[in-house]
Amino acid sequence: MPLVIRLVEEWSFIMGVKPTKITFRKAKKRWGSCSHANELSFNLSLAQLPLECITYIVVHELAHITHKHHQKAFWQCVNEFMPEYKTCEKKVKKTSLRPSKKIKF
Numbered sequence: 001m002p003l004v005i006r007l008v009e010e011w012s013f014i015m016g017v018k019p020t021k022i023t024f025r026k027a028k029k030r031w032g033s034c035s036h037a038n039e040l041s042f043n044l045s046l047a048q049l050p051l052e053c054i055t056y057i058v059v060h061e062l063a064h065i066t067h068k069h070h071q072k073a074f075w076q077c078v079n080e081f082m083p084e085y086k087t088c089e090k091k092v093k094k095t096s097l098r099p100s101k102k103i104k105f
């Protein structure tokens, strides 16, 4: 998915972080993830989302390079680079990946 790779390159530069690897997989429960070794993984179904949502997921995973949790500091970081992230998050949550409706990322 060249679009996602381009977004990761663009946003990692803006955010001053560097993922070690980018992989794509078919997942049922996750849009994306960031490992402890800062390897990012994205769901192939990302392609069905609008661009702003894909961007949000990229920013979200890149923020995990600095913050390996979902605590306040993490959300402050996301908000700093993408103040409109809440709208995107709502849209992402409405788009369910079958069969699971609860999607983590």
Ligand SMILES: [Zn+2]
Binding pocket: 060, 064, 070, 105
């Ligand atoms: Zn997360």
